Structures are given as structure tokens and as C-alpha cells.
Amino acid sequence: MMSSADSGFGLVGWILCLFTPVMLLLGLSVGPVPIDSQQLLQILPFLFTDAFTDAFTDTTGLDPAMAGLHTIIADIRLPRTLLAWLVGAGLAISGAAMQGLFRNPLADPSIIGVTSGASLGASVAVVLIGGGGLNLFTDVEQWGGLSILVTGAFIGGLLAALIVYRLSTGSSDHLSSSQTSVATMLLVGIAITALAGAGNSLLAYMTDNETMRRISLWNMGGLDAASDRRVILAACIIIPAVLLLMRFARQLDAMLLGESEARHLGVDVQRIKWSLVVIVAFAVASSVALAGVIGFVGLVVPHMLRMLIGPGHRRLLPYSALAGGLLLVAADIVARIVLSPAEMPVGVITALLGAPLFIILLRQRRDYGMY
Amino acid sequence: MVCINMIHSQQSQESQEGQESRIIFDAVSLNRDGVEVLSDISLALQAGTITALLGPNGAGKTSLLHCASSVMACSRGRVLLNGADIQSFTPPSLAQKVAVLPQQSGLNFPFVVEDVVAMGRYPHSDGQLCDRAIIHNLMDLLHIRDLAQRPYTALSGGEKQRTQLARVLSQLICSPQLDVYDNSVLLLDEPIAALDMPHQTLLMNLLQQLAAKGLTIFIALHDVNLAATYADKIALLKAGHLIAFDSVSEVITEAMIKQVYDIEVDIIAHPKTAKPLVIPEV
Numbered sequence: 001m002m003s004s005a006d007s008g009f010g011l012v013g014w015i016l017c018l019f020t021p022v023m024l025l026l027g028l029s030v031g032p033v034p035i036d037s038q039q040l041l042q043i044l045p046f047l048f049t050d051a052f053t054d055a056f057t058d059t060t061g062l063d064p065a066m067a068g069l070h071t072i073i074a075d076i077r078l079p080r081t082l083l084a085w086l087v088g089a090g091l092a093i094s095g096a097a098m099q100g101l102f103r104n105p106l107a108d109p110s111i112i113g114v115t116s117g118a119s120l121g122a123s124v125a126v127v128l129i130g131g132g133g134l135n136l137f138t139d140v141e142q143w144g145g146l147s148i149l150v151t152g153a154f155i156g157g158l159l160a161a162l163i164v165y166r167l168s169t170g171s172s173d174h175l176s177s178s179q180t181s182v183a184t185m186l187l188v189g190i191a192i193t194a195l196a197g198a199g200n201s202l203l204a205y206m207t208d209n210e211t212m213r214r215i216s217l218w219n220m221g222g223l224d225a226a227s228d229r230r231v232i233l234a235a236c237i238i239i240p241a242v243l244l245l246m247r248f249a250r251q252l253d254a255m256l257l258g259e260s261e262a263r264h265l266g267v268d269v270q271r272i273k274w275s276l277v278v279i280v281a282f283a284v285a286s287s288v289a290l291a292g293v294i295g296f297v298g299l300v301v302p303h304m305l306r307m308l309i310g311p312g313h314r315r316l317l318p319y320s321a322l323a324g325g326l327l328l329v330a331a332d333i334v335a336r337i338v339l340s341p342a343e344m345p346v347g348v349i350t351a352l353l354g355a356p357l358f359i360i361l362l363r364q365r366r367d368y369g370m371y
Numbered sequence: 372m373v374c375i376n377m378i379h380s381q382q383s384q385e386s387q388e389g390q391e392s393r394i395i396f397d398a399v400s401l402n403r404d405g406v407e408v409l410s411d412i413s414l415a416l417q418a419g420t421i422t423a424l425l426g427p428n429g430a431g432k433t434s435l436l437h438c439a440s441s442v443m444a445c446s447r448g449r450v451l452l453n454g455a456d457i458q459s460f461t462p463p464s465l466a467q468k469v470a471v472l473p474q475q476s477g478l479n480f481p482f483v484v485e486d487v488v489a490m491g492r493y494p495h496s497d498g499q500l501c502d503r504a505i506i507h508n509l510m511d512l513l514h515i516r517d518l519a520q521r522p523y524t525a526l527s528g529g530e531k532q533r534t535q536l537a538r539v540l541s542q543l544i545c546s547p548q549l550d551v552y553d554n555s556v557l558l559l560d561e562p563i564a565a566l567d568m569p570h571q572t573l574l575m576n577l578l579q580q581l582a583a584k585g586l587t588i589f590i591a592l593h594d595v596n597l598a599a600t601y602a603d604k605i606a607l608l609k610a611g612h613l614i615a616f617d618s619v620s621e622v623i624t625e626a627m628i629k630q631v632y633d634i635e636v637d638i639i640a641h642p643k644t645a646k647p648l649v650i651p652e653v
Contacts, residue, residue: 103477254490258477260442265542266466266494310522311480 095298296354
């Protein structure tokens with residue numbers, strides 16, 4: 001690819017790169033106990049010295065007065081900020097990839113039901129782990145428990161994505177397959193969300209209080225449950241997913257021309273579809289399993305970026321990951337300070353941002369030739 | 372079998388003369404939703420020629436092009452590209468030989484014109500400078516250079532069509548001098564519908580130029596006179612059957628037009644080219 005608007009890393013990219021460390025540091029310093037930049041600089045060197053054996057908690061050599069602040073950062077804010085960053089990046093790039101696949105700027109994982117499917121899968125996993133009588137693992141927070149949670153969410157998210165894609169695009173040998181039906185896509189999303197909601201309620205009704213509490217957590221978006229393990233697990237899934245998705249930039253550009261046009265340009269459409277759906281399901285599932293249902297990030301971020309840099313995926317995909325991480329860290333900061341010392345679920349903030357934009361996009365859908 | 376043998380012997384004869392068949396439809400039939408939309412069609416597209424595909428609405432022109440571009444697999448028979456079954460090509464290897472312009476385009480995202488045209492270079496990697504020169508040359512030729520940085524979604528129908536044409540042509544052209552890749556084929560489905568008269572002529576002349584460089588062109592048209600002026604051969608389709616496949620003077624006759632389109636026409640010789648000119652009776 002060699003076009004003018006698509007070569008190299010542009011201004012917007014550098015700005016996003018520049019803001020990322022700033023926002024991450026802000027995420028560490030803002031909260032009920034404010035930590036200023038000087039204190040932060042003193043504590044930072046001690047955060048990563050022994051990250052893997054006793055994650056984030058080596059305080060030897062630190063001023064005892066600072067040890068308390070160190071604990072706040074190491075145990076609470078660092079995992080939380082990193083989880084927000086990873087999940088935001090994963091959700092935003094997933095949104096960008098799904099929109100390319102569906103040729104439709106409304107195809108956010110939370111709107112078309114992938115997120116709901118994943119949350120139902122996660123709920124089923126919670127019940128299997130805890131109250132379902134199987135008692136596979138005593139604690140969800142163990143590696144095994146978290147892995148089962150992610151696996152459950154993955155299966156749920158993958159099924160939802162496949163159902164939506166199958167129903168909203170024509171069968172492959174039909175002429176109209178070059179267009180996805182927006183109405184069908186949104187309606188199938190509603191149906192899957194309703195189904196998943198019913199499934200979640202049913203599970204909550206059938207199990208004990210502890211399991212019910214956990215299930216309700218997924219529907220709110222809970223970065224407060226962040227832990228070292230969750231961050232590491234999220235990193236192990238989301239970072240590879242982001243890197244893999246970025247490799248599909250050229251194919252996604254071609255897909256926007258239409259499915260058959262993409263095939264005429266040499267894109268193995270069937271393989272691309274499957275790869276994208278599986279990778280996106282993994283990224284969304286891990287974020288739902290580890291940080292709860294956080295909607296609209298995948299809608300807001302790619303949309304704003306398209307207005308700045310155009311629809312080319314060579315830039316849109318990496319920029320979405322960067323900006324998504326930024327947005328969710330910022331949203332989490334806001335969620336922490338608005339009702340301080342109490343907290344808002346971060347999903348509320350992203351929904352407040354995303355829902356109005358979704359309505360605006362619906363009104364403009366004629367610009368995208370969608371009905 | 373007789374038919375297949377005939378085509379094969381024809382092909383070997385031609386390759387001796389340096390005139391080989393680029394695409395061969397070998398007794399192609401196609402069923403869709405239980406309806407036979409193409410029945411037993413055999414024809415061979417000669418390398419470096421323009422073959423026009425004519426026929427009334429619903430005759431199966433688009434379906435035949437779909438078979439040639441391997442979008443649809445034939446129900447019976449097969450399509451050969453350079454001697455090999457077209458279904459045996461992988462998408463990337465097929466894209467290096469065959470470019471296709473569909474009737475409609477579903478691009479709803481605001482790519483700028485230059486980026487859309489540049490997508491035609493995806494199947495090849497000849498280096499950025501070469502790609503850019505090819506794209507710019509095509510945009511000049513099709514009068515869309517001024518629109519290079521305009522979003523595709525803001526263009527008029529004719530401008531969109533010329534952008535898509537430039538994209539499809541850039542897939543087969545390997546130098547700014549309009550040299551084409553060896554053994555390549557261009558399939559066009561109603562490319563001139565949205566174009567004004569000067570651009571129709573411009574496009575057809577450009578296609579003739581490319582055919583002279585060795586490009587094989589198969590083009591579905593509604594304008595019989597345009598086909599008669601520019602095509603080397605004409606294939607006439609009616610209700611999925613191949614009615615005629617021959618040179619222009621053999622196919623464009625009053626009887627043939629009456630048989631296929633069911634209208635009375637007068638045919639006179641073009642005052643300059645002496646090609647047949649079809650005038651519908653009033």
C-alpha cells in the first residue's frame with residue numbers, strides 16, 4: 001500500500017504515543033489519596049523490580065512514609081490502570097476490525113451482542129466454577145479460575161459473533177452479499193443481548209448470593225476487581241490480539257470495497273472472516289471476563305479516529321488500540337473522582353459518551369448508504 | 372465431448388499462430404435457486420481482443436462474468452484461464468491475472484479517490500514509485516487526478532465509476548506506459564452506465580489501446596452501437612443461452628437483433644468506420 005494518506009506513522013499517532021505515558025501516570029496519581037508527581041517518581045523505580053515473583057510489591061529500600069503510598073499504587077492503581085489500558089485497547093481495535101468486516105461503522109462488539117454473549121459465557125463459567133456444584137476451583141481469582149472464566153466468555157462471544165455475521169450478511173452465493181443489512185445486524189444484536197440478559201438473570205436466580213454478586217459485576221464493568229493476575233492474563237491475550245489484528249489492515253481496506261471486490265483483489269475472504277471473528281471474540285471475551293461489560297469503546301474510538309485520519313486500516317487499527325487505551329484509562333480516572341471516595345462503574349462513563357454518539361450515527365446512516 | 376475437442380484443437384491451432392485463448396467457457400451451465408440461468412455455454416476469449424457481451428436484461432450476462440471471475444462455480448462445465456480450471460486458482464494468484472469491475476460498488480467509507488485507486492495495486496508489489504506512477508497516470512487518463520484527495524463518498528455517480536475503473540485497471544497495468552501483465556484478463560460489467568458520452572468514448576478507446584498491448588477484455592454492455600464500434604467479437608445472450616458468438620458484422624444483423632431483443636431495427640453502415648450502426652425503428 002502506498003497511498004498518500006496511508007504511509008508511515010502520522011501526527012495523530014505521535015500525539016497518541018505521547019499521551020499514553022502521561023495518562024498512565026495520571027491514572028496512578030489520581031484517586032481518593034492524591035499522589036503528586038514527586039512522590040510518584042520516587043515510588044516508580046520500586047514497582048517493577050520484582051514483578052513476577054511477588055508482583056508489584058517490593059518495597060525494600062523505600063522510605064517507610066512512602067511505603068503506604070507504594071502499596072496503594074502497587075496493589076490498587078497500577079493493576080487497575082494497566083487493566084483499563086489493555087481492555088480499552090482491545091475493545092477499540094476489536095470495534096475497528098468488526099466495523100471493517102461488517103462494512104459498517106455501527107458494528108461495535110457491545111451493540112451487535114458479542115459482549116453480551118461473552119458475559120453470558122462468563123456467567124456460565126462462574127456458575128461452573130463456584131455454585132454449580134462442580135466446584136472445579138475454589139476461587140475464581142486463581143489462574144485456573146480466571147482461565148475458565150476467559151474460556152467461557154470466549155465461547156459465548158464467538159457464538160454471538162458468528163450468529164450476527166451469519167444472519168446479517170447474505171449467503172455467500174447471493175448477489176446481495178456485498179451489503180450487510182444494518183437493521184438485521186442491530187436487531188440480532190438486540191436479540192442476543194436480551195437472550196444473554198435472560199440467561200444471566202436465570203443463572204443469578206438459580207445460584208447462591210456470592211455467585212449472583214459476581215454475575216452482576218459483569219453487567220456493570222468492574223475495573224475495581226483488577227489484580228496482578230488479571231493484568232497478566234489480559235496482557236497475554238490482548239497484546240497478541242492487537243498485533244494480529246494489525247496484520248489485517250490491507251485486507252480490511254479491501255473488504256470495505258465489498259466482499260466480492262476484496263476477493264477480486266486477492267483476499268481470501270472466508271479465511272479473513274474466520275480469523276477476525278475468532279481474534280475479536282478472544283479480545284472481547286478476555287476484557288469482559290477480566291473487567292466486565294464496558295460498552296461503546298469500540299464505537300466511539302474508531303469513529304473519532306476516522307474523522308481525523310480517514311478510514312484506512314493501516315493507521316486506524318494501531319491508532320484505535322492506542323486511543324482506546326487512553327480513553328478507558330481516562331474514563332476510569334473520571335469514574336474514580338466524580339463520586340469520590342465512592343466509585344462509578346467505568347461502563348457508565350463509556351455509555352454516557354457512547355450512547356449519544358450511537359444515536360447521532362444512526363441519524364447519519366444514510367451517509368454510509370445504510371438502511 | 373465433440374464440443375470440448377473442437378475447442379481444444381482450435382486452441383492448439385491458435386497458439387501455433389501466437390493467438391491463444393485466454394479464457395475458455397467449456398459447456399458452462401449455472402443453476403441458481405433451482406433456475407438455470409446459464410445453459411451449456413461454450414466460447415473462447417482470444418488473447419488481446421475485446422469481446423462484448425450483449426443481451427437483454429436478465430439474459431445472464433452478469434452470471435457469465437461471475438463464472439469467469441470464479442465468484443460462482445459452474446453447476447456443469449468449467450471455465451479455463453490460461454488452460455487451467457479457474458476454480459483451482461488461489462485468490463491471490465487469480466487476482467494477479469484477472470481484474471473485475473462489478474456492476475455496483477458498495478464502498479460507503481470515505482476513502483480518498485487516490486486510496487481507492489491504489490487498492491488495485493494490492494495483488495502486486497512492484498515498489499512504491501512504480502505503483503504511484505501507474506496510479507497517477509490512470510487518474511490522469513480518466514480525468515480524476517483533480518479529485519485525488521476528495522472522499523469517494525462525496526463523488527457523483529460518474530466520478531465514482533471512473534475511480535473504480537482506474538482501480539480495476541491499475542490491477543492489470545505494470546508500467547506508466549500502459550503495458551499490461553502477461554496473460555491477464557479484464558472483466559467489466561456495464562462499465563459505462565454512469566458515464567457521460569465523452570467519457571464513454573474515452574474509456575472504450577483506452578480499452579482498445581490496452582487490448583493492443585495484449586490485454587483480454589470481456590465487457591457486458593447495453594449499448595449495441597458502442598459494442599459494434601469497439602469490440603472484436605460479440606457474444607449474444609438470451610435467457611441463459613448463447614445465441615451467437617462471432618465477429619461484429621456477423622452478429623449485428625437485423626434478424627439477430629430481432630431474435631434476441633425482440634425489436635425491429637434498421638442497420639446502416641457507420642459513415643466513418645463502416646461498422647454496423649443500429650437504429651431502433653420508431
